Amino acid sequence: MASLSWHCLSDSGPCVEVTIPTDQVMQKEGSSVELCCHYKTSVSKNFILEWSFPKQTVSFLQILYFTNNMLYKPGSQASRLSLLQSPPTTGDATIRLDNVRTSDAGTYICEVNNPPDFYGSGSGLIHFTVLMPPSTPVCKGTEYASVGSDATLTCNSAEGTPTPVYAWSHIGSKTPLPLVNMVQDEKTGTLMLTNLSQAFSGTYQCVASNEFGHASCQVTINVTGTAKAGVIVGAVIGVFLAFFLFTLTFLIDFLFYEREDATAPGITETSLQRRDSDPGNRFLERPSSQAESMSTTKSRLNIVV
Incomplete structure (x- = not known):
């Protein structure tokens, strides 16, 4: 496993050198994983080790804290979290996380403080991925x-x-x-x-x-099948066509009867009834017709003469 370390280059005093893996750490869900963190320094009474998990809420950002030979685990992972070496005062600050869950995936920070070692970089980041089979699709x-x-x-x-x-x-x-x-x-x-x-x-x-x-x-x-679909479509079209023809026939019949019942201009319904009820009118109609015929004959005779 590749690792990354910070070397002390300062001549002003002691410093802390932390080494962490550069490769992404991966482990299957339900198993255990070790997040490695090693350091070099001369441990003093002010030595402090801190592990944090920024993915969690601010109140539970710190998941492990060691100082004055006392270990604290304030995070929600406390029952599943332990130090690989306890106390972690001999250069190994690795932690172990049991029964890994998907919520454990994320970035972990290992930080070592050892006053008066003020120089160097005393922290490192580890990226952890939880491997798991697909859920039911x-x-x-x-x-x-x-x-x-x-x-x-x-x-x-x-x-x-x-x-x-x-x-x-x-x-x-x-x-x-x-x-x-x-x-x-x-x-x-x-x-x-x-x-x-x-x-x-x-x-x-x-x-x-x-x-x-x-x-x-x-x-x-x-x-x-298309045949069944065609029958359904044909039936729907047939219904609409029959309705259209019925409506058209009704309108034609209605307009035709309206024209037959219409009264000629200048003749009122009252005058028509009076004419039909008077017998004299029927008698006078025939002579008028004969007079017209005679007038026409006479006119023709005059032309011949």
Whole structure:
């Protein structure tokens, strides 16, 4: 493991030299981890060792404190935290953290103070990552689709370190689906299915995995045939067409009867009733017609003469 140390270059007096690992520290969830910190100095009665975890709240920033041969652990990790060497007065300030949790991930600071050693850098930072298998992913996607359409499925795990990769499969399929109709992204967990046919119907399984485990979820797609969809669309169009024709026929009939019942200009309904009820009117109508005929005949005769 690579380490980083600060060397005393001052001639003005004693100094503190701290050595910490430069590589990121990683450990699996539930196991134990050692965060190494070594120092060089002439320990005096004023020697102080402090470990802090800035990720926590200000009131619990300090997780371990050693001074005057007394050890204090004010942080929430107290029951799981211990010194690898106690007392830490011989150059080893390493701590041990048991039953590692995801909340333990972050940056830890080891600081050594030993007055009158005022020179040098008496602190160092350690980056700690908690490794864990993927959590159970959540599968989402189009449950119902029609032939010829596209569908997109998604899969995502909320937790998992390193970041999990995703793989989709069609469960129970007797014949493999055409790869040209399947576009899969193992990093984002998406699966795009294009130009669907009924062969795409069924259950799809997504597996999220990393070096420490795997988890899966499933989603089902039902692809509906175009014939059934056409019948439904045709029925809807037929209903609207029948309603339109019925309305049009009703309007035509209504306008036609309105025109038949209309009264000619200059003739009132009262005069029409009076004319129909008077018998003399019917008698006078015929002579008038004959007179017109005779007048026309006479006119023609005059022209011949």
